[in-house]
Amino acid sequence: MSKSILLVDDEPAILRALQRLLQRSGYRVYCAATGVEALQVLAGYQISLVISDFRMPGMNGAELLKAVRTQYPTCLGIILSAYADRDALLECLNSGAAWKFLEKPWDDQALLQQIELALVEGERRLADIQRTNLLLASPEALLELSSTGQVRRFNSLALAVLHLPPTELKDRPLAELFSEINPIELAVFFHKKDHELTLQTKSGRWVSLSHRISDLHHYLLKITQVEKVSAGVFERQQQLLDSTELRQHVENCLTSHQACVAISLMIRDYNRLADSLSDQQLDALVEQSSLLLWQHLPPRAVIGSVSADHFVVVLPESGRESRLQQHIDSLLQPFSQQLLLLKDRILLSFSVGYAIAPTDGETARQLLHHAEIACRQNLANPKAFYLRFDRAMVEHKRQHFEISNSLYTALEEQQFYLLYQPKVRLQDGYCDEAEVLIRWQHPQMGLVSPAVFIPIAEQDGQIGAIGSWVLQACLQQAKQWQAQGVPIRRLAVNLSGRQLQDLQFSHRLGQMLALNQQSASILELEVTETFLMEDINRSALLLEHLQELGCHLAMDDFGTGYSSLAYLAKLPVQVLKLDRSLVLDLEDSPQSASMVRHMIRMAHELDMEVVAEGIESPGQIEILRDLRCDMVQGYVYSQPVTAEAFAEIVRQQPYRKTRGTS
Structure with missing residues (x-):
């Protein structure tokens, strides 16, 4: 996909000449005659590079690029x-507002070379900003490495997990932070971005490393602490194998052609x-759990401990999965009752995943890893x-990583577009409102559903840029x-919880409204019930800022979570959107x-x-009209x-x- 370049010059002949040159070179080109026009273009399109004249009426090139630098920090500027x-x-x-100054008249090849260098620099800055945003905002422990494996940056959570002061982490090679790193495993980890690596720190802590955002020059890694069984517990439970012994046991089974x-x-x-538990109680929890599992092992089975909360049982393959499930039932039967931990009673439950050799793994490492994937x-x-492990699980993990990385370029490559679903007034069938829906057309993956990419964007941090x-x-x-004289009353836009929590969100929204000369009343901002009810008082405060701006506020998906109308009085919400699950059975269920x-x-x-959404039949419309519902949207009227x-x-x-029926 081509990069987008904005040309700004008050001489039409120069604009035409530059536009022809850049379009022939495969760039997407936008033009503006003034600084004000340029900012309007930037407000509507994802621009990678601005090439501006210096002397222009009203706003000169330096003033324009300073404004661009402030509002669009990932966009580079060149003065020509x-x-x-x-x-x-x-x-x-x-100040960094302009990346370079180039003189007129220009040499075509030299200019194109400088543009290519500028775009490469822009991509580097964009990746750096993305990593910075994650380091600042992520609830996860993150560590940034250079291409040579040295620690560049980290957040406070990483310091806590690694139990190191900043001075002992900055600029240290990764290999110096951990004990007994296998160089081959490390190389595979950096090469295959969907892999995880479990290592022991010099202080004795166990951590798991996985990729967040990685490119040729930098790696942003997530660090998760792994609780290993304490030495005292392991000494008392000699029947527990460790990770190495488990792998060796499985390897012996496989090499002797025993299915397991x-x-x-x-x-x-x-x-x-x-x-919530003391160290003594936690040790007792691990000891009792391992003992109960060991006591209820099927014949010829062994048990090992990967971490304090993670056990692995290896047993001969029984021929029928129903028999295997009976073995697991028996294994977990003791945990149907509470465990007594120093006067406290705890009811434990387990997540269980399994893999069968050789179908689900031909090596010990594969089989154990695939069982863990299923369990997680x-x-x-x-x-x-x-x-049971399924190959689709690995594909799902790979797809998550691919989608997450692709989201960073989707905006720049203009792969997103908007659709509008009409909202119809039931009283008279009038329509002047719509819900705004985002769609993503990826060049290789095709149309990617919002149900797939929105949760990933929320988890990995891209949702702020997409929402903007x-x-x-x-x-x-x-x-x-x-x-055009089209009388639109209001457009409903979904907000993510992350956007709402951004303290600068209302300020930036005000700037967008002013730039597009729109009243805040044109927007109806929808927030899900689940997010609002997590902290009712905090939600009320966040929504009040948007209400002061003049936006309409809606609670989306009402009926899927708390469904307490009493809470609504505490929130400055003007619209209630009934979830489609509430109206599915309207025609068949009086309840x-x-x-x-x-x-x-x-x-x-x-x-x-x-507002009722997801309406699909005329019968639902008639019932909702009788129930005095104000508006509906759904395929019965329009996709x-x-x-x-x-x-x-x-x-x-x-x-x-x-009259409101179809």
Whole structure:
């Protein structure tokens, strides 16, 4: 995909000449005659490089690039001019607002070479900013390495996990921080970005390393502390194999052609238990757990400890998976009752994953690793069942990594676009509102669902930049509709919890509104019920800032979490969006209709509008109209459509002609 370059010059002939040169070289080119026009273009498009004249009416090139540097720090600037005020130019270069100064007339090849160098520098700066943002905002312990393996930067959580002062971490080679690093395993880890590596620090702590963002020049690694069984517990439980002995046992089985199964068992919520129990209780917990597991081992099985919360059982393959599941049932049967830990009683539950050789792994390392992958994936399942390894799990992990990395370039490459789903007023079928929905067309993966990439963006930190782009593009579209005379009342945009927690968010939103000459009332900002209810008082404070700005506020997906209307009175919310799960059974379930009627009535008493989403049938519309629901959206009226198609809906009002039915 081509990079986007903005040309700024008040001489049309120069703009045309530069535009032809750059377009022939494969760049996407935008043009502006003034600094004000340039900032408007930047507000609507992801620009990699600005090439500006120095002498221009109103705002000169130095002033423009300073504004660009402030508002769009990943965008580089070049001054291309026959004349420039020397002092102003030096200040612009020294401040970093301008990357270089090039003189007119220009040599085509020399200019193209400088542009290529600028874009490479821009990519380096963008990657650095992305790593910086993660280091500052991530709830995870992170460590940044140079390409030679030296520690460049780290966050406070990394210091806590590694138990080191900053002076002993900065500029140290990774190999000096850990004991007995296997060079081959380390090389594989750096080469394969979806791998994890477990190492022991010089202070005796065990940690797991995994990649966050990595390129040819830098590695940003996540560090997770791994609790190993204490020496005292291990001495008392000699039947526990360690990791090396486990691997050797599996290797012996495989080399003697004995089919075997590796079962990985992890104590759920172990970190919470570790925070709440004393060291003595924690040792007792590990000792009792291992003893009970050992006492209930199937015949010819062995048990080992990988960490304090992680056990592995290896047993001969029984031929039928149903028999294997019975073995696991028997193994965990003692944990159906509470354990007594120095006067306290604890009920333990385990996540279980298993892998069967040779189908799920042909080597000991593979088999044990795949059992652990299944177990870790099973941690996310609230219901207790035993999960067998599937090759798709590795693919899922690889896909997560690929999507996360691709998100960083998706904005720059303009792979995102917006669709608009009409919201229809039930009273008269009138439509002048829509929900704004993001879509991602990846050049290789095709259309990637928001249900896939949004959670990854929230987890890995890209959601802030994506959310800002959605708002900017949405407001720019609203401005265009306004110029075309399309009467749009309001556009609903989803906010992530991370955006809402950003203390500068309301300020930046105000800037976007001013730049696009839009009133805040054009926006309806939707926040999910689950996030708002995590801390009701804090949520109220965050929402008040947006309300002061003039935005409409909506609670999205109502009915999926707390569903307590009493809490709504504490939040400055004007709109309640009923989750689609509440309306699915409206036509068949009087109980569902009664519950929805109660929610709508209570919301109206709190002066809130009620919107039902996911409506798919005329019967649902009729029931919701009888229940006094204010607005609906769903495929019964329209799927999400392009900006042009939505403008036509607003002009033609097709649903009003049929009085709100289809």
